[in-house]
Amino acid sequence: MSERPARRDVPISLPSTGEAELEAVRGPIESGWLTQGPKVAEFEKRFAERHDVPHALAVTSCTTGLHLILAAMEIGPGDEVIVPAFTWVATANVVLYCGATPVLADVDRDTFNLDIDDVLRRVTSRTKAVIAVHLFGRCMDMDALSAALPSGIEIIEDAACAAGAAWQGRPAGSLGRAASFSFHPRKSVTTGEGGMVTTDDPALAERMNMMRNHGASISEEQRHHGPRPYLLPDFNLLGFNYRMTDLQGAVGLVQFGKLDRFIDERAAMAKRFTEAFADINWLRTPTEPQGGRHGWQAYVLYVDPDGAPMLRNDMMEALQEMGVSTRPGTHAVHMLGLYRDRYGLAPHDFPGARDCAEHSMAIPLHNRMTEEDFDHVVRAVRSLAHG
Structure with missing residues (x-):
């Protein structure tokens, strides 16, 4: 470990x-x-x-x-x-x-x-x-x-x-x-x-x-x-x-007036995150669309449950203990009570959305991150690689 x-x-x-x-x-x-x-x-x-x-x-x-x-x-x-x-x-x-x-x-x-x-x-x-x-x-x-x-x-x-x-x-x-x-x-x-x-x-x-x-x-x-x-x-x-x-x-x-500078800064951090996690084969990193520009509102990873050393939620708990805030990317609407009950939906009805809700993980990405913050997030995520 x-x-x-x-x-x-x-x-x-x-x-x-x-x-x-x-x-x-x-x-x-x-x-x-x-x-x-x-x-x-x-x-x-x-x-x-x-x-x-x-x-x-x-x-x-x-x-x-x-x-x-x-x-x-x-x-x-x-x-x-x-x-x-x-x-x-x-x-x-x-x-x-x-x-x-x-x-x-x-x-x-x-x-x-x-x-x-x-x-x-x-x-x-x-x-x-x-x-x-x-x-x-x-x-x-x-x-x-x-x-x-x-x-x-x-x-x-x-x-x-x-x-x-x-x-x-x-x-x-x-x-x-x-x-x-x-x-x-x-x-x-x-x-x-x-x-x-x-x-x-x-x-x-x-x-x-x-x-x-x-x-x-x-x-x-x-x-x-x-x-x-x-x-x-x-x-x-x-x-x-x-x-x-x-x-x-x-x-x-x-x-x-700061929008494009903010996006450029986020894009640079996103590129560095992607390079830092490139050797972790169970962690899928987000990509830029070919011919497009990502807005980088968030940097959202996908934790492959077949290869990861622990469940996504356990990773989030461990990162929280190290001070690194994380969130699920967002939620699967069909698994929320209002929609589940109103339309009689089950998790397997939308397997892609279910998996994204259960395995996505946003890590810190914002324009007030320092080099020390960035390095700490990388070290914290990499420390989970062996369980």
Whole structure:
């Protein structure tokens, strides 16, 4: 058995924020304009330009962004939406929010993304859309998915982890009918909570713009700065309060200016992790998509149960004792109580998702990791190689 290193606490993730973000919120606070306003508008403009889309709309989270997309597409009762069985539960939940039926499809153990053959087995006459998740920042093969699907089925990107990522030279967020991104603190750039939806469809963008603000015909900023601020707007759509605050928009602008540097730093660390673990044959490391750019929201290993010296959960416990935080990649939706009981599902119904949930392991990867942190994580993982 390899000697285990002395404990050093290394968190799974830390947001990289500082004085610039603190200073950025001064403007909205001093102006008194705290809700959605000019900072959000500037953030949206820069995000759209970077992701090569004409429309970007800031929202309160990736979850509300996905819900907004489905609602604006008028997906509802009687409709089906295919989602991966290995994803954060929000991807499936948003379909239920609309009264539609989430139809789970299995995933590829190598990429953690949708298994296209299994997607096609789930398509019915009621299928309105597929939500393709770019899990952990690795884009789904959108060309293959688009070519395989029958015409008329929309592709929505769950790009929660994929700000700055790309597929075949095209940015995430420009690959489907619409997309939703996350700015949660575990993502590469953060606004605390927050998200962004993107689309190249002007009619859909206009509808989502109204629906994120209760269905109002004009925004609060337009009304207050217009000639008759005392008149309330008309409401012709059922909408929601999914507006991002200008405080978040100000922070987002600072963070977004660091996006490509953050991804480059993460990519360099990921490459070094992969090299450090190359001789451990029971540990599969994540790969860059050929012709694409990984967003590296997380570095997620796959522990081969046939060759590993111990179970994944035992590894996670041992690493925790050495101070190294880990997490399962995410969960298998069909094994969660809500979906298991509601649809009568069993673990073996989606074996790829089951295996990914039971054998994936995210290790620390973030922009505040020091050389000492990195070296400790490598030593800790390697110390498990002989049990």
